[in-house]
Amino acid sequence: MRVDIVTVFPEMIQQAISHSIIRRAREAAVLDIRVVNLRDYTHDARRTTDDSPYGGGPGMVMKIEPLCEAVQAVREHQADARPLVILMDAAGEKLDQKLVQEIAAHESLVLLCGHYEGVDERVRSRLVDREISIGDYVVTGGELPALVLLDAVARLKPGVLGKDESAQEESFAQGLLEYPQYTRPEEFEGLQVPDVLLSGHHAEIGKWRRRESLRRTAERRPDLLNKVELTADDLQFLSEIGISVQTDK
Numbered sequence: 001m002r003v004d005i006v007t008v009f010p011e012m013i014q015q016a017i018s019h020s021i022i023r024r025a026r027e028a029a030v031l032d033i034r035v036v037n038l039r040d041y042t043h044d045a046r047r048t049t050d051d052s053p054y055g056g057g058p059g060m061v062m063k064i065e066p067l068c069e070a071v072q073a074v075r076e077h078q079a080d081a082r083p084l085v086i087l088m089d090a091a092g093e094k095l096d097q098k099l100v101q102e103i104a105a106h107e108s109l110v111l112l113c114g115h116y117e118g119v120d121e122r123v124r125s126r127l128v129d130r131e132i133s134i135g136d137y138v139v140t141g142g143e144l145p146a147l148v149l150l151d152a153v154a155r156l157k158p159g160v161l162g163k164d165e166s167a168q169e170e171s172f173a174q175g176l177l178e179y180p181q182y183t184r185p186e187e188f189e190g191l192q193v194p195d196v197l198l199s200g201h202h203a204e205i206g207k208w209r210r211r212e213s214l215r216r217t218a219e220r221r222p223d224l225l226n227k228v229e230l231t232a233d234d235l236q237f238l239s240e241i242g243i244s245v246q247t248d249k
């Protein structure tokens with residue numbers, strides 16, 4: 001997968017993509033991440049990427065021309081002439097695992113990082129395919145949101161996670177929160193690892209994990225239960241712990 005990240009703070013991105021799983025995936029050529037310095041697409045001595053807003057008001061707005069030139073240059077250099085162009089924006093669609101899966105189906109992405117008061121409105125209609133928010137709060141710039149999106153998408157790509165790491169059973173992968181996990185020691189200050197996990201009985205462990213997933217989801221995110229496919233066994237367990245579910249499925 002190829003991802004071009006357009007930013008006025010390239011070092012922020014370079015730093016973050018030089019570690020852990022993302023670094024490994026780049027080294028293995030599963031991910032080809034390019035950091036595009038927006039200032040390279042300006043034509044004045046001060047390399048200006050923003051200007052004051054028409055109509056007045058505080059802050060600065062990112063100009064359309066450098067963003068247009070940067071995306072155009074990316075398109076010319078990408079094998080895929082129609083990468084999905086995403087603007088990171090607090091007013092965008094809220095990111096969740098379903099949206100991450102949708103985006104991971106694309107082979108090339110361009111992520112635009114806003115700053116200051118955001119981007120000139122015309123950027124949306126002229127350049128952008130999707131606008132994505134990482135949640136109902138505002139951060140200073142689009143770099144951290146772009147990195148969140150990149151990381152969540154990358155770990156779904158084949159070959160990014162090692163064979164010991166799986167995205168299949170994680171929270172949200174099947175619409176539920178993940179079951180509790182334990183590692184050595186078996187006992188810590190009176191806190192025991194559940195016996196079933198020490199039993200070596202795979203079917204029983206699977207059943208326990210499913211049930212603990214259901215329990216945790218019911219306790220913390222009951223809204224998710226309505227959207228997930230539940231078996232008769234699941235419903236029976238939920239009713240045993242006092243939860244009745246109206247499924248949308």
Ligand SMILES: C[S@@+](CC[C@H](N)C(=O)[O-])C[C@H]1O[C@@H](n2cnc3c(N)ncnc32)[C@H](O)[C@@H]1O
Pocket residue numbers: 087088089090091112113114115116117118119132133134135136137138139140141142143145
């Ligand atoms: C300070 S914010 C601009 C906030 C904007 N004035 C507003 O009210 O929505 C600067 C940039 O940070 C990024 N950003 C801030 N919060 C975000 C969020 N929740 N999700 C995605 N991007 C966000 C966007 O790229 C945005 O252009």
